[in-house]
Amino acid sequence: MSTATATPTGTTASYVPSAETLGAVMAPGARPPRPSPVAASLAFGWRAMLKIKHVPEQLFDVTAFPIIMTLMFTYLFGGALAGSTSEYLQYLLPGIMVTSVVMITMYTGVGLNTDIEKGVFDRFRTLPLWRPAALVGMILGDMLRYVLAGSVILAVGLALGFRPGGGVGGVVAGLGLLIVFSFAFSWVWTMFGLLLRSERSVMGVSMLVLFPLTFLSNVFVQPATMPGWLQAFVEVNPIAQLVTAVRSLMAGTPDAGAITWVLVASAVFATLFGALTMYRYNRV
Amino acid sequence: MRDPATGLAIEASGLVKTFGSTRALDGIDLAVPAGTVYGLLGPNGAGKTTAVRVLATLLRPNGGEARVFGHDVVRDADAVRGKVSLTGQYASVDEDLTGMENLTLLGRLLGHRKPAARDRAAQLLAAFGLTEAADRQVKKYSGGMRRRVDIAASILNTPELLFLDEPTSGLDPRSRSQVWEIVRSVVAHGTTVLLTTQYLDEADRLAGRIAVVDHGRVIAEGTPGELKSSVGTGTVHVRLRDAGQRPEAGRVLAAALGAPVQAEADPVALTGRVAGDDGRLQAGERAARALSELAAAGIVVDDFSLGQPSLDEVFLVLTDRPAEPAGDEMEAA
Ligand SMILES: Nc1ncnc2c1ncn2[C@@H]1O[C@H](COP(=O)(O)OP(=O)(O)O)[C@@H](O)[C@H]1O
Numbered sequence: 001m002s003t004a005t006a007t008p009t010g011t012t013a014s015y016v017p018s019a020e021t022l023g024a025v026m027a028p029g030a031r032p033p034r035p036s037p038v039a040a041s042l043a044f045g046w047r048a049m050l051k052i053k054h055v056p057e058q059l060f061d062v063t064a065f066p067i068i069m070t071l072m073f074t075y076l077f078g079g080a081l082a083g084s085t086s087e088y089l090q091y092l093l094p095g096i097m098v099t100s101v102v103m104i105t106m107y108t109g110v111g112l113n114t115d116i117e118k119g120v121f122d123r124f125r126t127l128p129l130w131r132p133a134a135l136v137g138m139i140l141g142d143m144l145r146y147v148l149a150g151s152v153i154l155a156v157g158l159a160l161g162f163r164p165g166g167g168v169g170g171v172v173a174g175l176g177l178l179i180v181f182s183f184a185f186s187w188v189w190t191m192f193g194l195l196l197r198s199e200r201s202v203m204g205v206s207m208l209v210l211f212p213l214t215f216l217s218n219v220f221v222q223p224a225t226m227p228g229w230l231q232a233f234v235e236v237n238p239i240a241q242l243v244t245a246v247r248s249l250m251a252g253t254p255d256a257g258a259i260t261w262v263l264v265a266s267a268v269f270a271t272l273f274g275a276l277t278m279y280r281y282n283r284v
Numbered sequence: 285m286r287d288p289a290t291g292l293a294i295e296a297s298g299l300v301k302t303f304g305s306t307r308a309l310d311g312i313d314l315a316v317p318a319g320t321v322y323g324l325l326g327p328n329g330a331g332k333t334t335a336v337r338v339l340a341t342l343l344r345p346n347g348g349e350a351r352v353f354g355h356d357v358v359r360d361a362d363a364v365r366g367k368v369s370l371t372g373q374y375a376s377v378d379e380d381l382t383g384m385e386n387l388t389l390l391g392r393l394l395g396h397r398k399p400a401a402r403d404r405a406a407q408l409l410a411a412f413g414l415t416e417a418a419d420r421q422v423k424k425y426s427g428g429m430r431r432r433v434d435i436a437a438s439i440l441n442t443p444e445l446l447f448l449d450e451p452t453s454g455l456d457p458r459s460r461s462q463v464w465e466i467v468r469s470v471v472a473h474g475t476t477v478l479l480t481t482q483y484l485d486e487a488d489r490l491a492g493r494i495a496v497v498d499h500g501r502v503i504a505e506g507t508p509g510e511l512k513s514s515v516g517t518g519t520v521h522v523r524l525r526d527a528g529q530r531p532e533a534g535r536v537l538a539a540a541l542g543a544p545v546q547a548e549a550d551p552v553a554l555t556g557r558v559a560g561d562d563g564r565l566q567a568g569e570r571a572a573r574a575l576s577e578l579a580a581a582g583i584v585v586d587d588f589s590l591g592q593p594s595l596d597e598v599f600l601v602l603t604d605r606p607a608e609p610a611g612d613e614m615e616a617a
């Protein structure tokens with residue numbers, strides 16, 4: 001309570017606004033042309049990086065949670081479901097990676113909701129910019145977290161005995177597909193982030209959507225063991241398709257059908273929810 | 285710097301904005317001359333923020349029209365955005381970022397390359413006395429510093445119209461007067477300022493014209509002087525030699541002024557409002573007559589002064605709410 005509070009008061013007390021200095025900074029130099037959509041999005045992405053730099057605690061969610069998930073499910077279910085933990089890990093790891101990364105996409109919506117609540121977006125929305133830039137930049141920043149979470153899980157998996165048949169290329173391709181899908185899926189949450197009133201309700205809705213999608217899937221067990229109606233759901237569950245695709249890439253046996261399915265679904269999510277988000281964004 | 289046709293920075297007619305059953309704006313008309321400070325004065329919930337948000341293209345009105353420098357705020361929002369800046373009622377900078385980072389980000393968003401954006405940020409921080417605090421997170425700033433970095437962010441692009449939504453609410457007196465100085469410099473430079481406030485003295489000091497807003501409507505408009513004289517009241521302060529004469533003095537004054545008179549805590553002091561201009565007598569004439577009637581009644585007066593009506597009184601008269609919590613009033617005899 002000493003320096004941090006004393007200095008601001010000191011600065012305030014000594015500041016005397018001068019018409020001359022203020023006039024000088026207001027003198028209109030040549031105004032630069034408006035930034036391109038890419039430049040504007042990258043500037044917002046830079047903001048997301050700065051926020052990670054200043055509030056590193058937020059990375060806890062994207063590192064600790066996945067580690068706990070991996071350890072918990074490997075040792076909890078490994079023996080029962082696959083006979084041995086190391087065998088189960090070969091099956092589980094791609095799925096748990098998908099689950100964790102898809103789970104943290106919801107923070108995009110929560111973060112946006114908080115930003116709007118605080119008023120920063122009022123300023124962004126009065127700038128003459130390519131409108132989606134603020135959101136695209138935000139999601140670009142979030143993609144860094146997806147990569148981080150995916151890498152953490154991979155490291156833990158390798159340490160526990162995960163030996164992907166696809167090698168480095170297969171693993172990178174699998175992770176890449178996961179990131180592409182997560183980018184597209186984030187637009188679902190930006191829409192909810194704009195639609196719902198509070199951070200808590202965004203969390204609530206996200207959980208409601210994510211739990212069935214991730215658990216009623218092929219992440220933990222083979223769908224063959226499930227009743228028919230559940231198999232039918234898993235069949236059309238985009239997360240299940242994503243898990244199949246990522247698993248196949250990491251195993252070195254790419255499943256073209258599932259991969260295509262995921263890419264098409266990504267395009268649909270990004271276009272549809274991107275459009276709904278922007279419609280909302282222009283009218284909050 | 286102005287709509288070539290009208291010389292107006294803002295022209296709004298019949299603006300309506302509803303939130304569910306709340307009519308936040310209930311038919312607002314505004315004509316803000318370019319190059320001036322224009323005050324929107326009103327209590328909490330009057331609709332000031334909503335009006336600013338509509339004019340700054342953040343909200344779409346449900347009805348009516350508004351043009352900023354001739355550009356429609358709905359149809360031509362992008363053109364409006366190129367000319368305005370907004371300092372919101374609550375922080376419109378990122379509190380997690382430092383002052384330097386906030387301004388650099390904004391510079392980049394306005395099209396500067398990173399090094400140029402940094403230079404511009406440093407220049408602004410210096411002009412606003414924030415060089416020392418440049419690398420501290422804004423959430424660690426004092427209220428006054430936060431306001432300054434917020435205003436600095438708003439003038440980074442040298443806007444033609446600056447919206448300041450309650451820029452001094454919650455600030456200490458010194459920070460308030462710093463903000464006032466900044467506003468004066470900004471307008472001297474040629475930028476039009478639309479300022480909202482709940483403080484009557486603030487509007488009085490800064491604004492060339494004022495619109496008084498209540499329940500989403502403009503209930504009065506004019507220069508501070510016009511508003512005062514349209515209400516036409518002033519306040520007479522009287523000090524007597526002898527406290528014993530006060531009850532009688534109160535009766536004489538109330539009759540002469542045509543309005544209730546109030547006894548002050550000081551046993552020899554009386555305060556009376558002068559009734560509105562009824563077409564027969566000016567406030568000054570009524571006060572002069574009151575003084576001579578006190579003398580005629582043999583009451584010794586040590587001090588007698590006629591104060592200008594404050595905007596406080598103007599507002600309270602316009603909105604029909606009690607001017608002051610009921611004190612011990614002396615009724616006219
Ligand atoms: N987003 C909103 N949703 C619902 N009601 C709102 C919203 N914004 C403002 N209002 C209501 O509109 C009225 C005017 O609010 P506002 O413009 O913020 O007033 P002021 O800025 O003068 O205090 C208030 O009754 C307020 O409760």
Ligand SMILES: [Mg+2]
Binds near residue numbers: 373
């Ligand atoms: Mg307000």
